[in-house]
Amino acid sequence: MTSPQPLPHLSSLPPYVPGRPPTAPPGVTPYKLSSNENPYPPLPGVLEAAEQAVATMNRYPDMGSVALYRALADRLDVVPEQLSLGTGSTAVLFGLLTAFCGPGDEVVMPWRSFEAYPIAITVAGATPVPVPLTADARHDLAAMAAAVTERTKVVLLCTPNNPTGPALSATEVRGFLAAVPEHVLVVVDEAYLEFVRAEDPVDGIALVGERSNVAVVRTFSKAYGLAGLRVGYLASTPEIAAAVRSVALPFGVSTAAQAAAVASLQAETALRARVDLLVDERERLVKSLAEIGWQVPEAQGNFVWLGVGDRTAEIAAACDAVGLSVRAFAGEGVRITVGEAEANRRVVEVLSRLEP
Template identity: 65%
Template sequence: MAHPQPRSHIDRIPTYVPGKPPTPRAGLTTYKLSSNENPYPPLPGVVEAAEAAVAVMNRYPDMGSTALYDALAARLQVPVSDLVAATGSVALVYQLLAAFCDPGDEVVYAWRSFEAYPIAVTAAAATSVQVPVTADGRHDLAAMAAAVTERTKVVIVCTPNNPTGPSVTQSDLDAFLAAVPSHVVVVVDEAYLEFVRMDDAVDGLATYRAHPNVVLFRTFSKAYGLAGLRVGYAVAATPIAGALRAVSLPFGVSHIAQAAAIASLAAEDALLERVEALTVERARVAADLAAAGWDVPEPQGNFVWFALGERTAEFATACDAAGIVVRPFAGEGARISIGEPEANDRLLEVARAWHL
């Protein structure tokens, strides 16, 4: 008897592996450092805005995200027509590939990078072209430019790169854009933008204004601490933004998420204070790891990367025994979020005791 069969590429879609929660341990506070979540609670005024939005959950959300677009347009000084809201920046990856890729078209991105990229590319029946990161976890932009062919429709630059940590510089990005044909969409995925502290950092908005083929992806999940509400946004030239909106899920961003995002934008002082505290803690962790003999790639997100190869699972088990859960990538390494100081201290204890 014949059965319905999905499209042939569906069986090739990799499985997304989320960061797992910590194992409860009697008498020991455990910490989740596996999902790059913000350890702070929502910003001031956000819970109140979300609670007010709950009262009208019997109504559909504003499909046009009007108030959120207005707030973002005012903050970023961009036209509303250049904005696209979605259920997290990961949804924007799917929307962009749906809008620009035919089956077999190529999508170039660094690897290892964000785990959702190959999933979304395969789901779109497109072809992944993965360009290895350098030994210190950086994008090899020259190699990525060389990998562009007549079949390339999209290139993705994740900066800071998740999970390895380093960011590209504006100078390197400018040189890369000069080498990529103008008909290729270049995504600058800035999910961790707020945590960047480096010279010659990418100015995403200036880059989008100078290059009509550049799309910025940003999110409220990381620095703003709204991971549970799923709201991200893209900034792109009007034709590209319109294509992304055309393939978006109707009513995808909930009224609660929109209200919380607007309230988060209004709490900028508190946001900057928290982000600064996390970057200071990140610097402490990185310095202590270096002092213990670890060669950790330059962290510019809210996480650090341990290139452990075949010992990755062993290290993750040791962390779990200490009451912290990390995100292992089998055979490659482990990504560990910057969390509460006590959680970070536990990580440093494990790292110091580890046999390199």
């Protein structure tokens, strides 16, 4: 007896493991440091805009997302036709790979990097080509360029790299683009763009203006604090953006999400103040960890990385015992989100009791 069968390549899909919530020992305030969420409440005016939008939940969202496309285009100094929206940058990436890849195609990506990459590539029917990071947890751009073949359709760059933290420089990316054939689409994932304080930072929008084979993917989930509403976008050439829009889920971005994103763009001053607070906390956390013997790679996102290998489960369990959930990558390391000051203090406290 036979039954309907899914496509064969789906059997090789790696699972996406979300950050789990913390357990709460008696008398201890738990903190979730496993999903790189913004610990602060919505920006001024955002909750009110979302609440007003929710009142129309009996109607479909504006499928054209006209107000949000216009607000984004004004902010980025591009035309709306260069943009494509989705339910988070992950959904946009799935759409992009669906539009540009198929069976027999390859996608070059850094690894370890964002765990949705191999999933999205495999769903599109393409083959992931992971390129190991360097010893200091950075993209090995020379090796990634060497991995490009006649089968390569897309290359993924993640800056800052999730989960390890280092950011690419504009000079590095421009050099990489010069080494990649013009028919290969290079995707610059800037989910943590706002937290970067490195010299010569990447400006993905500027790269889009310089080359016709670059797409930038960004999100409202991290710095803007809209993780629960799911809004992300792509910026590229009108042709590339149109291809991604053509495969997007109709009515995917809800009315409340559109309204909240527009309001968030109008709260730029408050956004920058909150991001600065998180960056200050990140720097204090990195310094405190170094003082007790823990060295972390360059941290340019809202998280730090401990490449502890076989000790990953031990470190994660020690954090869990004091009400901290962290993101454990089995056999590789632990990613710890920069959270509230008390949460970060507790991270240092628990790690001070462990051997680096």
